[in-house]
Every structure is written in structure tokens, then in C-alpha cells.
Amino acid sequence: MSEKNHLKNLLTNKMQRRTFLKWSGAIGIPVIAGGIGTKMLVDRKEEPKVLNAKEKEKIISTCSINNCGGRCVIKAHVKDGVVVRVSTDTQETGDLSTPPLRACVRGRNYRSLLYHSDRLKYPMKRVGKRGEGKFKRISWEEAIETIASEVKRIGDQYGPESRYVNYASGQSWGLHGGKNAARKLLSVTGGFLNYRNDYSSGAGNVATPYTYGTNNSGSSFDTLLHSKYIILWGQNPSEMIFSTPYREYLMQAKKNGAKIIVIDPRYTDTVIAFADEWIPILPTTDNALMDAMGYVIITENLHDQAFLDKYCIGFDGDHMPDGVPKEESLKSYLLGEKDGVAKTPEWAEKICQIPADKIRELAREYAKTKPAALIQGWSAQRQAYGEQFMRGGAQLACLTGNVGKIGGWAAGTGYWSRSEIVYPFSYENPVKASIPCFLWTKAVENGTEMTAADGLEGTEKLSSNIKLIFNMAGNMLINQHSDINKTVKLLEDESKVEFIVVSDLFMTPSAKFADILLPGTTFFERYDIGVPWCFGDYVVFGDKTIDPLYECRDEYDVFADVADKLGLKEKFTEGRTTLDLVKESVERTKKELDPSFPTFDEFRRKGVHHFKYDAPLVGFKEQIDDLENHPFETPTGKIELLSKTLWDMNNHDEIPAIAKYIPAWEGPEDPLKEKFPLQLISWHYKRRCHSTYDNQPWLEEAAKQEMWMNPKDAEKRSINNGERVQVNNERGSLFIDVKVTPRIIPGVVGIPQGAWYTPDKEGLDQRGSVNVLTSQRPTPLAKANPQLTNLVEVKKFEE
Amino acid sequence: MAQLGFYINQSLCIGCKACTVSCKDKNNLDVGINFRRVYTYEEGTYVQQPSSGIVHNLKAFYFSIACNHCTQPKCIPSCPVGAISKNKENGVVTIDQDVCQGTQLCVKACPYGAPQYNKKVFKSDKCDFCIDLQEKGENPVCVSTCPMSAIEFGPIKKLRKKYGNVSQIKGMPSDSITHPNIVITPHKDAKLSGS
Numbered sequence: 001m002s003e004k005n006h007l008k009n010l011l012t013n014k015m016q017r018r019t020f021l022k023w024s025g026a027i028g029i030p031v032i033a034g035g036i037g038t039k040m041l042v043d044r045k046e047e048p049k050v051l052n053a054k055e056k057e058k059i060i061s062t063c064s065i066n067n068c069g070g071r072c073v074i075k076a077h078v079k080d081g082v083v084v085r086v087s088t089d090t091q092e093t094g095d096l097s098t099p100p101l102r103a104c105v106r107g108r109n110y111r112s113l114l115y116h117s118d119r120l121k122y123p124m125k126r127v128g129k130r131g132e133g134k135f136k137r138i139s140w141e142e143a144i145e146t147i148a149s150e151v152k153r154i155g156d157q158y159g160p161e162s163r164y165v166n167y168a169s170g171q172s173w174g175l176h177g178g179k180n181a182a183r184k185l186l187s188v189t190g191g192f193l194n195y196r197n198d199y200s201s202g203a204g205n206v207a208t209p210y211t212y213g214t215n216n217s218g219s220s221f222d223t224l225l226h227s228k229y230i231i232l233w234g235q236n237p238s239e240m241i242f243s244t245p246y247r248e249y250l251m252q253a254k255k256n257g258a259k260i261i262v263i264d265p266r267y268t269d270t271v272i273a274f275a276d277e278w279i280p281i282l283p284t285t286d287n288a289l290m291d292a293m294g295y296v297i298i299t300e301n302l303h304d305q306a307f308l309d310k311y312c313i314g315f316d317g318d319h320m321p322d323g324v325p326k327e328e329s330l331k332s333y334l335l336g337e338k339d340g341v342a343k344t345p346e347w348a349e350k351i352c353q354i355p356a357d358k359i360r361e362l363a364r365e366y367a368k369t370k371p372a373a374l375i376q377g378w379s380a381q382r383q384a385y386g387e388q389f390m391r392g393g394a395q396l397a398c399l400t401g402n403v404g405k406i407g408g409w410a411a412g413t414g415y416w417s418r419s420e421i422v423y424p425f426s427y428e429n430p431v432k433a434s435i436p437c438f439l440w441t442k443a444v445e446n447g448t449e450m451t452a453a454d455g456l457e458g459t460e461k462l463s464s465n466i467k468l469i470f471n472m473a474g475n476m477l478i479n480q481h482s483d484i485n486k487t488v489k490l491l492e493d494e495s496k497v498e499f500i501v502v503s504d505l506f507m508t509p510s511a512k513f514a515d516i517l518l519p520g521t522t523f524f525e526r527y528d529i530g531v532p533w534c535f536g537d538y539v540v541f542g543d544k545t546i547d548p549l550y551e552c553r554d555e556y557d558v559f560a561d562v563a564d565k566l567g568l569k570e571k572f573t574e575g576r577t578t579l580d581l582v583k584e585s586v587e588r589t590k591k592e593l594d595p596s597f598p599t600f601d602e603f604r605r606k607g608v609h610h611f612k613y614d615a616p617l618v619g620f621k622e623q624i625d626d627l628e629n630h631p632f633e634t635p636t637g638k639i640e641l642l643s644k645t646l647w648d649m650n651n652h653d654e655i656p657a658i659a660k661y662i663p664a665w666e667g668p669e670d671p672l673k674e675k676f677p678l679q680l681i682s683w684h685y686k687r688r689c690h691s692t693y694d695n696q697p698w699l700e701e702a703a704k705q706e707m708w709m710n711p712k713d714a715e716k717r718s719i720n721n722g723e724r725v726q727v728n729n730e731r732g733s734l735f736i737d738v739k740v741t742p743r744i745i746p747g748v749v750g751i752p753q754g755a756w757y758t759p760d761k762e763g764l765d766q767r768g769s770v771n772v773l774t775s776q777r778p779t780p781l782a783k784a785n786p787q788l789t790n791l792v793e794v795k796k797f798e799e
Numbered sequence: 800m801a802q803l804g805f806y807i808n809q810s811l812c813i814g815c816k817a818c819t820v821s822c823k824d825k826n827n828l829d830v831g832i833n834f835r836r837v838y839t840y841e842e843g844t845y846v847q848q849p850s851s852g853i854v855h856n857l858k859a860f861y862f863s864i865a866c867n868h869c870t871q872p873k874c875i876p877s878c879p880v881g882a883i884s885k886n887k888e889n890g891v892v893t894i895d896q897d898v899c900q901g902t903q904l905c906v907k908a909c910p911y912g913a914p915q916y917n918k919k920v921f922k923s924d925k926c927d928f929c930i931d932l933q934e935k936g937e938n939p940v941c942v943s944t945c946p947m948s949a950i951e952f953g954p955i956k957k958l959r960k961k962y963g964n965v966s967q968i969k970g971m972p973s974d975s976i977t978h979p980n981i982v983i984t985p986h987k988d989a990k991l992s993g994s
Contacts (some may be wrong), residue, residue, distance in 0.1 A: 108820040238813035355852030
């Protein structure tokens with residue numbers, strides 16, 4: 001263990017030091033040294049230039065706006081138009097209604113990002129083969145002219161459904177980012193093919209509403225202060241930031257005496273700081289554990305029968321929707337009444353490797369300790385049958401009656417938000433057709449053949465494959481989509497997608513596939529407002545701290561010029577600059593949504609606005625308090641443990657009506673395991689926000705790109721810590737250094753997601769970009785990304 | 800002013816390294832030079848049960864450390880040119896960059912690895928407790944950075960009164976060597992017997 005060795009070195013140093021001291025002591029000089037040093041320190045204080053520097057430095061508060069789930073305060077210390085360092089929220093901890101919004105390690109690197117020498121500096125056009133990465137500098141005039149004429153040509157030739165703005169997450173998140181600007185540009189010029197859903201919680205977003213009628217199944221984090229037992233299932237808030245203050249609340253919950261359990265294939269940093277216990281589990285087998293917990297809970301009579309009777313459909317034969325046989329109930333399934341297989345802890349142990357006694361203990365503790373919060377991360381729903389994970393968690397919350405109660409948690413996707421602002425930059429897309437965002441490669445290859453079974457909505461049939469892609473500050477085009485090798489081949493073919501516009505800060509793997517490549521701005525260089533993803537009670541002002549570097553421009557301004565070229569500037573901007581948009585958002589929010597919202601000047605001065613509420617938000621409290629007047633938004637008005645809608649889809653093996661364990665393709669029960677014996681997962685790494693910051697040296701030093709492997713698996717392959725290995729499956733091959741660590745369960749390897757695809761001459765990735773190995777086979781119901789479901793083999797790299 | 804020290808609430812450390820990187824940002828430190836460092840410790844193993852489950856006894860923790868501005872700093876006597884000094888008022892140990900000759904003897908002398916050698920300028924440097932920020936009334940950058948508020952600073956006597964006397968955890972050198980001015984609330988897996 002490389003890092004453990006550091007501590008060992010400290011011990012070794014001690015020995016060296018003793019030997020050394022004898023020697024240095026003999027020289028005998030130190031006494032005078034102290035005097036000189038002190039004097040120098042005093043003298044330095046009096047240097048006039050230091051005083052000048054103090055006078056000049058301005059501190060401008062802004063906000064990190066990208067696809068991090070949190071929003072933190074970034075204070076730029078600006079001197080002579082240069083950011084000389086950054087600091088963060090200095091508010092003290094303690095008042096949980098205004099938690100400090102301190103930046104994490106990524107935020108502390110922002111100055112390095114801003115001034116990185118590899119920033120894209122001027123617009124460019126492709127000169128080599130697409131994807132080769134050869135570009136030539138052009139003028140902004142030429143870039144705008146080319147985009148305008150291609151937008152028009154492709155729209156005229158193939159129709160608006162041929163034009164697509166790819167799912168993107170880079171600097172796209174504010175009021176007017178690249179994605180929004182591109183969508184509005186295409187809207188005012190005839191429209192574009194829509195996408196639905198995302199890569200973060202794709203399966204969960206579709207599945208959770210089948211249970212609860214909505215994805216807003218979470219509660220505000222302050223409710224955790226009432227929880228006595230918290231299960232974090234596949235969730236890692238130490239590294240992955242859902243909302244900046246979440247950890248603060250979790251810490252308070254722990255102080256309040258809540259017992260915290262983490263279920264995860266890895267002993268994560270969350271385990272280290274928060275957990276009383278870590279329960280390792282094999283990826284894709286979560287529902288086997290859930291089923292067995294359910295079995296224990298009902299056979300030991302620990303379930304909340306009154307809750308199930310009143311609020312739920314499908315628990316037992318007496319509460320079934322019309323048209324579904326009684327033996328299809330959840331209870332019947334768990335007891336094995338139909339298939340003869342009781343879902344006992346012993347049954348589950350063989351699948352998920354958690355000892356049966358531990359499953360019993362977990363089930364009993366969760367069911368008996370009230371209130372208990374089962375909070376699900378989005379990792380396990382990024383698996384082959386990810387839909388089952390989200391519905392399975394919700395099912396446990398219902399069995400134990402933890403829904404709608406303070407300190408409980410309804411599980412499922414868990415969205416909640418109390419940071420509403422007005423988004424004044426709006427557009428209406430004349431095209432109504434949409435595809436699941438994960439299937440964009442399919443819509444390039446054979447979009448016109450897609451049907452409702454592929455998740456096509458809003459039309460019977462598309463009139464064209466995708467012919468034009470706007471990829472704004474996003475790395476889904478190559479890096480973050482599954483099966484990189486397959487996508488590379490698809491995009492290299494210029495007869496398929498005919499024109500690709502990319503805007504970014506750096507030459508990412510996706511940027512290499514641009515036909516026109518635009519240099520974007522960072523949040524330091526523009527005005528905006530930062531709103532956390534969907535969790536949190538605050539918004540942060542994004543002030544412009546310096547003028548854009550080089551020839552970089554906001555996408556909003558670029559597309560305003562493109563619209564101008566097409567005679568539609570007024571329609572695009574409605575006469576507003578980005579600063580006008582921010583001002584309008586603040587003014588309208590105050591007027592239309594929240595009278596306590598600060599004025600523009602106040603907001604700018606304070607930097608942050610915390611929305612304050614009289615009571616915590618408890619998911620589904622209204623429904624539980626008064627079901628008659630507040631039914632769930634499901635077809636039956638109740639929580640649907642069994643969904644008739646899913647039943648009617650008549651694909652019971654892959655899309656069951658109740659949540660259940662389904663052995664995954666490329667899971668531990670797949671015969672392919674003979675050839676590729678290790679399950680490969682990935683996770684959100686502390687040093688990156690998805691793929692953003694992968695090229696940042698300070699962050700690479702802080703957290704290297706390396707694959708975690710258990711010592712047992714390493715030993716079998718004669719692999720030592722720190723050695724380079726080749727990881728293979730039928731889709732690809734990558735090279736990466738290995739961290740041999742017991743912090744991952746045997747049989748599983750983990751590669752932090754988001755490293756930039758870096759092929760050598762043979763096309764083999766040299767950086768450990770995990771999507772070389774992931775699959776484009778979508779989840780059955782949501783058509784979402786299954787990127788945490790992969791089988792691989794690992795071998796030592798031999799030169 | 801009394802001897803200053805750091806307090807580390809190790810039980811809260813999530814190993815994010817925001818302290819390390821903010822220190823680099825403030826002090827313009829290249830890769831390879833870290834005035835504040837975060838170490839990982841991990842131990843334990845798995846036992847496969849005949850019934851096919853797995854049990855484990857894993858333990859792991861992180862530990863953030865900079866210079867401890869020791870009461871008996873071993874770096875000072877190690878320096879052949881007298882570049883290192885301990886401020887009489889606040890006990891802060893600094894390396895004078897104008898005097899340092901880059902012998903790296905301090906690097907070897909410090910049991911905590913605090914002095915960092917800069918190959919570009921042939922000099923060593925280390926945490927100076929952000930004394931410039933303190934003079935402006937601000938906190939050291941690591942203190943104002945930690946997302947978990949797990950780092951504090953102040954007169955060591957006060958810190959000890961508030962948080963106790965632990966200044967050594969599993970994996971660390973004996974605190975009797977230099978008498979470091981640090982107080983630690985150890986992670987549950989990092990406790991030494993008696994601490």
C-alpha cells in the first residue's frame with residue numbers, strides 16, 4: 001500500500017534522524033540561527049511592496065458552476081486583473097440554517113485551472129481526419145459564419161430532428177451556459193431533437209416514479225438530525241458532492257448518536273469519516289440483499305402492517321390492483337410461494353457474499369430502530385438492472401414505515417430542492433420528439449428506425465438520423481459515454497454526423513471530434529448564479545472576476561452572433577446580456593417566488609443566499625398525514641410496491657412489477673465470468689468532477705488515477721502495488737497503475753471514472769479511461785447507462 | 800504571544816486533501832512539494848466463509864499534517880547555515896529563503912517530513928503557519944479551508960485545554976523526540992494504547 005508506506009517512512013525517518021542528530025549536533029551552530037531568522041521575519045514585514053499588495057488586492061466572491069452536485073463559494077483574490085489565489089466561505093460552522101459552503105479539493109485548484117497553459121485560446125477548425133485532433137486557428141468571424149451556414153444547411157436538408165444538443169455537464173449549469181445557448185439557437189431556427197433523463201440517475205429517475213409517482217422522494221438534510229439509524233447504500237458523500245453542506249449535516253447526525261452503516265463494494269472515504277460499520281457487497285447484487293432483508297422483516301413480523309395496508313399497493317394478496325394475480329404480491333415473492341425459492345438470508349449470501357447472520361442483523365436493526373433513513377446513492381442504479389435498486393430501496397422504506405416521517409427517508413432517487421430561482425433565458429423547441437439521452441449513438445446510427453420500445457417519445461418515427469451535434473462543455477461525446485471504441489468509429493465517419501460544434505476549456509477527448517472548436521470561458525470570466533443540483537437551500541452569486549483570457553468567449557455571446565448572422569439576434573437575446581439575465585433572475589425571483597430574496601446588489605455583496613424555512617422538508621409528509629386529500633401521484637394514488645403499469649408491459653423477467661433481484665448480465669452469475677473473472681466498477685473521484693480537471697497536476701498529485709484491486713486478486717496474478725496492468729474485455733483494453741488495497745472486496749476492481757481517453761498508436765488507452773470497457777447495452781426500462789456493470793480480466797503489463 | 804499549534808480532529812478527516820491543495824495555491828507550490836500532507840493508513844483482511852459469505856476486519860484512516868512548530872525542533876540544529884529559526888513570541892518555525900543553501904539536512908532531520916526540498920531553486924521550505932495571513936487577522940489557509948472544519952489553530956495551551964494532550968497516533972513518530980505543538984482527536988482506528 002503505497003500511502004501506508006508514507007507513514008512507514010515517517011517511522012523510518014525517525015531512525016535516520018537519530019543517527020543524523022549525533023552528527024549535526026557535533027557541528028553546533030543552531031543558536032545564532034534563531035536570532036537571524038527572527039530578524040529577517042521582522043524586516044520582511046516592513047517591506048513597502050507588501051503594503052502595496054494589500055491595498056491592491058480585491059476579493060470577488062463567485063461560484064463554481066459546473067456539473068458538481070454542490071455549489072461552493074469561491075473568493076477570487078484579484079490583483080492587477082490577475083487571480084493571485086482563491087479562498088472560500090469563511091463563515092463559521094454551527095448555524096445549520098446557514099451552513100458554510102466551503103470548497104473541496106477541486107475548488108482549491110481553480111486558479112490552476114483558470115491559468116492552465118493548455119486552455120483553448122482561440123476558435124479553430126478541424127484540418128485532419130475527424131477525431132485525429134488536428135486543428136487550425138480561425139477568426140471568430142469564420143467560426144460564426146461556418147456554424148450559421150451548417151445549422152441552416154443541415155436543418156434545410158434533413159429537417160430539425162437531425163439537429164441535436166448532446167447531454168453535457170461541464171460549464172453548462174447556470175442560467176445561460178453553452179447547452180442552454182445552443183438549444184435556444186436551434187429553437188429559434190426551427191428546433192432540434194430533444195433528449196430526456198441523464199447519465200447520473202437515469203435508471204432511478206424512471207423507476208422511482210413507478211413507486212412514488214415522483215422522484216422527489218428525499219427530505220432536507222436537517223431531518224437527519226432526527227434519525228437514529230442511517231444506511232448509506234452505494235453513496236459516498238466524502239468524495240462525491242451531492243450538495244455542499246450534506247457532510248456537515250451527516251456529521252451532526254453522527255454527533256447526535258445516529259448509527260451509520262455504509263453498504264458498498266469499496267471501503268470508501270465515507271466509511272472512514274462517518275460509518276460505524278462497512279458492509280461490503282458484490283456489485284449488481286444489491287437487490288438480493290434487499291430481498292433477504294425484506295424476508296427477515298416480514299417473517300420476524302417487524303414490518304409496519306398498518307402502514308402497508310393504508311398506503312401501499314401490492315404488499316400482500318389482499319392489496320393487489322385489479323387484474324394482477326394474488327401470488328404476484330411482494331410478500332408471496334419474498335416467501336417463495338410461487339417460485340419455491342424463499343428469499344432467505346442464506347439464499348442471498350450465496351449471491352452477494354454478505355454472511356446470512358449479518359443480513360439478519362442489518363434487517364433487524366433497520367426495522368427496529370426508528371426513525372431510520374435508508375439513503376441510496378446513484379451508483380448501483382448505474383447497473384444492468386438499475387431500476388430494481390431504486391425501487392428495492394423504496395420497498396424497504398415502506399416495509400418499515402419510514403416514509404413521510406421526520407428522521408426517516410423514503411429512499412429512491414431522493415431529489416428534493418428548496419432553492420428555486422427564475423431562469424429568464426428560456427426557449428420553446430418546436431420539435432416534440434425526444435430520445436433517452438443514453439441512446440444518442442443509436443440515433444446517429446439508425447435513428448429513423450427507433451421506436452417507442454427504444455424510448456422514442458413525441459413522434460412515431462424520426463425523420464432523420466442525427467446529422468449535427470452541438471457538444472457544449474461536455475465530454476459525453478467520447479469520454480463519458482459507454483464503449484469509447486465503438487463511439488470513436490461512429491463519429492469518425494463524416495457521412496453520419498456531418499457537423500460537430502464543441503466548446504470547452506481544454507482539448508478533451510470529445511473536443512478532438514469537433515469540426516469547429518470554440519474556446520469557452522470559466523466561471524471566473526462570466527456572470528451567473530450557482531444553484532446546487534437538486535439538494536440544498538441556497539444559491540450562490542457568480543460574479544465575473546476577470547475578463548476572459550485570450551480570445552475566449554461566452555457561448556451565449558457566440559450564439560447571439562450566429563443568430564445575428566441568420567437575422568434572429570433579437571429573438572435569441574431579447575435584448576439582454578448575460579449580466580442582464582442574472583439581474584432579471586434576481587429581480588423576478590424576488591418578485592415572483594420569494595420576497596425575502598436579496599436585491600441584485602445585496603446578493604452580489606453577500607455572495608450567498610440561504611433560503612430559510614420554518615420546518616424541515618419531509619418527503620411525502622403531506623400524503624402520509626392526509627392521504628385522502630393528498631394522494632400519491634401514481635395511478636392508484638398509493639405507493640405502488642407492485643405497479644400495474646409495469647405488469648402490463650408484459651416483460652416480467654426484465655421489467656418486473658415488484659422490485660426484485662435479477663441476475664445481471666456481466667454480473668457475478670454470468671457464465672462470461674469464466675473468461676473475465678473480475679467485476680469492474682467505477683466511482684466519482686475526489687479529484688475530478690466527472691472528467692473535468694483530469695488534466696490538473698495538483699489534483700493528479702492529490703489523487704492519482706489508479707485502479708483498486710484486492711490483495712487476494714493481485715496475488716493470484718502476481719501483481720504488486722504500484723505496478724502497471726492491462727485491463728481487458730471484449731470491448732476494449734486499457735493500461736493503468738494498480739493500488740493493491742484491502743479497501744475493495746475480492747473479485748471486484750474499481751477504476752475512478754472520468755480519466756481522459758488517451759489512446760496510443762494502436763488505439764489502446766494509456767490513462768485508465770474506464771469507458772473503454774463499458775457497454776452501450778441500456779437498462780431495460782429506462783434505457784439508461786449500465787456503466788457500473790462490467791466483467792474484465794487484469795494482467796500484469798509486460799513490455 | 801504564546802506558542803502556536805495546530806489541532807487536528809482526525810476522526811472527521813475525509814482525506815479530501817483540500818488542505819494540501821489550498822496550501823499549494825497560497826504558497827505557489829509545484830507538484831512534489833507539499834507543506835501540508837495527508838497520509839492514509841489501512842490494514843485488515845478478509846476471511847471467506849464456507850457458506851460463501853465474507854467477513855473482514857478492515858481499518859483505515861487519514862491523517863493531515865504540516866509542520867508542528869515543535870518545542871524542540873530537530874530541523875533547527877540540523878541546518879549548517881542557520882537558515883531555520885523559531886520565533887520567540889509565537890514559536891513559529893521558519894526557513895529563511897535568503898539564507899537556505901539547500902543542504903536538505905532539515906528534510907532528513909524532521910521526523911514528520913515537514914521541510915520540503917525545491918529542486919528548481921535548490922532550497923528547502925516549509926509551513927510558516929501562514930504568518931502573513933495571521934498578521935492580517937486571517938486564519939492559516941488550511942484552517943479556513945477544511946470542509947469538515949477539522950483543523951484549528953491557536954495557542955497550544957488553549958488547544959490542549961480544549962482538546963486534550965494527544966500528539967501521537969498509530970504510525971507517527973514518538974512525540975517525545977521533538978515535542979510537537981499539535982493536538983489530535985484520533986480516529987477510532989488510529990488510537991495508540993493509552994491515548
